[in-house]
Amino acid sequence: MTVTAPAGFEAAGIAAGIKRSGALDLAVVVNRGPAQQAAVVFTANRAQANPILWSKEAAKDGLVSAVVLNSGGANCFTGPEGFQVVHRTAEAAASALGVAAGDVLVCSTGLIGEQLDGEVLEEGVLSAVARLGADDGSGDDAARAIMTTDTKPKTVIVEGAGWRIGGMAKGAGMLAPGLATMLVVLTTDAVLDAGALDRALRNATRVSFDRLDSDGCMSTNDQVTLLSSGASGVVPDEAEFADALARACLDLAAQLQADAEGASHDITIEVRGAVTEDDAVEVGRSVARNNLFKAAIFGNDPNWGRVLAAIGTTTAPFDPYLVDVSMNGVRVCHAGRPDRPRDEVDLAPRATHVLIELHNGPATATILTNDLTHDYVHENSAYAS
Amino acid sequence: MTVTAPAGFEAAGIAAGIKRSGALDLAVVVNRGPAQQAAVVFTANRAQANPILWSKEAAKDGLVSAVVLNSGGANCFTGPEGFQVVHRTAEAAASALGVAAGDVLVCSTGLIGEQLDGEVLEEGVLSAVARLGADDGSGDDAARAIMTTDTKPKTVIVEGAGWRIGGMAKGAGMLAPGLATMLVVLTTDAVLDAGALDRALRNATRVSFDRLDSDGCMSTNDQVTLLSSGASGVVPDEAEFADALARACLDLAAQLQADAEGASHDITIEVRGAVTEDDAVEVGRSVARNNLFKAAIFGNDPNWGRVLAAIGTTTAPFDPYLVDVSMNGVRVCHAGRPDRPRDEVDLAPRATHVLIELHNGPATATILTNDLTHDYVHENSAYAS
Structure with missing residues (x-):
């Protein structure tokens, strides 16, 4: 189900031959409408991959018909x-789906600095489009096709009053600042215009993916896409929709944290008593990156x-x-002393709660991170091999 | 020799019993004059240890007679x-040396949040003062007494025209931003007023310790102290002295890098072609912390x-x-492609050179860092034990 849970969406995930392993590596998510509204948030990294450059332009008018995503190479x-490969990919999807290339987004993930084969991408897109609507597992296949070092697919469904939100995400590592090496597609059959989608998405990512900071590194390829088909015919309360979307994103963020490369602790850093929320975020992030x-x-x-x-x-x-x-409920430091x-603190569980009370103001924020482990070092030193 | 190489200085390093291991853990460096000019640079961390709070006040008038340093606890x-312990330490040294407590600096290094025993410190100071001038090895003992996870003492001597600079440093890890968990004492018998010493020291730290960023973490206890006895009677050319001091600091910085906790590569990140030097530093530092x-x-x-x-x-x-x-002389990326x-690059040697050419301006900067290793994770996860 996942991205195909809301009405109006189809998806497919196939093995296009980008990954030498023969694993699933190409996904297509199609919005069959009737509406094709969209909002997208991109990486804040100023070094941006070719698919980001393309998708930024394609998303500007708030209309998106389809998203093509590949693992096995970041382009x-x-x-x-590399830009030609993105263009060719979008054209292939547009032609097969009967839509405009300018309404097709492209997302890529994998190693930087390696050329993708345009022909492989094009054939993959055609195969994926041919499988659309084929069976129930298509949404799950899509979620699997975008995995890199992830050990499991990440999906979510949130039910609204007559409408749904579905989502999938990848990004086992490099979860960071603005956004992480993270590809996310969210779908909804609620009826919302691009402006409302954009407000809801920016609010949701601000309190979820933006506060997930696994290793402090920011990717060149992050993209979070929200598509609305309007197929439910229901116009939701905007605040209610925004809240549901935030819950969907928090759920996916927690799944990303739990699958972070080599981590042995999922650390929730809760900061209380800051003067402003920005201060609370800065404090939490500085600890998360230490x-x-x-x-x-x-x-x-x-x-x-x-x-x-x-x-x-x-x-x-x-x-x-x-x-x-306090750590896991034991206050180890009071008033800076x-x-x-320390030995009262049990840090054996994977879930770790660090509470920092600044006693300096009313603002709070929570940052999610992971510990620094032997496996993190190993996986990231051997990633290219 | 080290800090005792310039005329007018005496030092001692003893085992005061702060470290349970019985290793050397307390050092005293005394400026016998005739001048007692000093300049000091402190950590930029806003969470500051008690010895920093004390030493900042004591150093304000530019006059320093002695420095007491301990390992085995950061206070x-x-x-x-904790502040009382610092005060008591300074008073003990002042009384034994016949100087004012306000002219005694205190530096501490070790675990945060553990109380030092004031009596142990006081007795240690008296024992150390009693050994001053005892033998040739006193400077080396002092350099050993400030070690924590360092595997070797770090010392330097630079010869000027009729004057000398001597120095000692500790800080195998947590080398960072403004300054590192780093205690440094530099001595000179050149004749310079406090203003000239301050200018020379700020310039020297800016291009040496400030550009050493082993793991991005900033200590609460960093202190770099420069003492001038004027005992050579020689007034040096200010630029010549500044240059010699920068060389001494660069030498110590390289020793700190080479002994960074668990590192297997010493990485020199050279940034060229930036618009400003600050830009070059920011670029180098962002890579060093990734x-x-x-x-x-x-x-x-x-x-x-x-x-x-x-x-x-x-x-x-x-x-x-x-x-x-380019890495170790092989240009692996040209014009962002x-x-x-990659397999032409030999990264087997410990010394690693990364050259980043931005082709965007005239400014350059070099940042020194280390790799992230299994041993780094191990040493820093087991530090408290």
């Missing part, structure tokens, strides 16, 4: 030839000194001698 | 009791895509399609 830093803190959590060491040292590198207003830090003994 | 986030790049180098993988992706996260002006990247095959 980034591949020059004009390699010493992340290595300590890997070693089940509730090293709160590293938390405070990380906070000290931010520009957020705080007084070290007001700060409390040692409180409960 | 950070230890509250008012865990994916650092893990790739550990795996001997010349993954230039991760270099470009890291540059894309900066605010520095650049055009991805102008950028060249693949150039020489």
Whole structure:
């Protein structure tokens, strides 16, 4: 089901031969309408892959008929030839679907700096389009076809009052800043114009994917796409839709966190008592990116000194001698000084909760991250092989 | 020799019993004059240890008679009791040396959040002062007494025209932003006033310790102290002295890099063709802090895509399609596209050179960093044990 759960959508996932392993590597998601409204959020990285350059232009008018996604190559830093491959891919999908190439988005993920074979992509798109509507597993195949180092597909369905939101995501690692090496497609059969979709999507990504910061690295290929078919005929309450979309994105973000490369702890960093929400985010992110803190959590060491040292590198207003830090419910630091003994903290569970209370204001934010492990180092040192 | 190489200085390093191992853990460096000019640079971290709070005040008048340094505890986030320990330490040294407590700096390194025993510190200071001038090895003992996870002491001597600079440093890990978990004492017998010392020290740290970024983490305890005894009677050319001091700091920085916790590669990131020097530093630092790049180098993988992706996260002006990247002399990326095959790059040597040519302006900067290794994760997950 996933992206095909809402009415009006079809999908397919096939093995186009991009991956040498023969695994699924190409997905198509098609919006059969009646509406074809869309909103898209792109990576904030200024080094952008060819599919990002293409999709930004294609999404500008808020109309999208289809999304083609491939794993097995990022098509980034591949020059004009790489852009030609994207163009050819979009043209192939447009021609097979009877839509305009300018209404087809393209997403790619995999290694940077390797050329994709345009012919393989084109044939893959034709095969995928030929399979549309073939069977119930098509949405799941699509979710599998976009996986790289992911160990499992990530999908979500949220039910509204007469409408649905479906989604799929990939991105086991490099989950970061603005967005992660993360491809996400969300679909809905609710009736919403492009403006409302855009507001809902920006709000949802701000509190979900933007607060998932696995390793501090930002990808060149991140793209989150929201498509609306309007096929339910139901016009939802905009706030209710926005809330449902945020829940869908939070669910996918948690799945991405749980499958982060080599991680042994899923760390939720909750910051309370900041002056502003931006301050709370900055504090949480600085801790999430602190390699010493992340290595300590890997070693089940509730090293709160590293938390405070990380906070000290931010520009957020705080007084070290007001700060409390709790780990998994045990307050190890009170007012910037040692409180409960470290050995009372049980960091054996994968789920790790770090509560930072700044006692400096009303604002809160939660950042999701992972620990720094031997497996992280291994997987990312061997990725190219 | 080290800090005792210039005339007018004495030092001692002893085992005060702060470290349970019985290793050397307390050092005293004394300036016997005739001058007692000093300049100090402190961590930019806003979470500052008690010895930093003390030393900042003590150094304000530009007069420093002695520095007491201990390993075995950072005395950070230890509250008012921790500050009392610093005060007591300075008073003990002042009383034993016949100087003012306000002219004694204190530096500490070790775990955060653990109380130091003031009595142990006081007795240690008295023992150390009693050994001053005892033998030739005193400078080396001092350099050993400030080690934590360092595998070797770091010292330097630079000869001027009738004057000398000596130095010692510690900090095998957490080398970072503004400064690193790094304690450095530099001594000179050249005749310079506090203003000239300050200018020379800020210039020297800017191009040395500030550009050493092993793991992106900033310590709460960093302190670089420069003491001048004037005992040579020689007034040096200010530019010549500044240059010699920068060379001393670069030498110590290279020693710190070479001994970084768990590192298997010393990576020199040279950025050329930036619009401004600040841009070049930002670009180099973003690459130095990119865990994916650092893990790739550990795996001997010349993954230039991760270099470009890291540059894309900066605010520095650049055009991805102008950028060249070379690793150990092989240009693997030209104009933002693949150039020489990756397998031509030999990353087996510990010394690794990454050249980033932005072709966008005249400015350059070099950042020193390390790779991200299994041993880094291990050492930092087990540090507290």
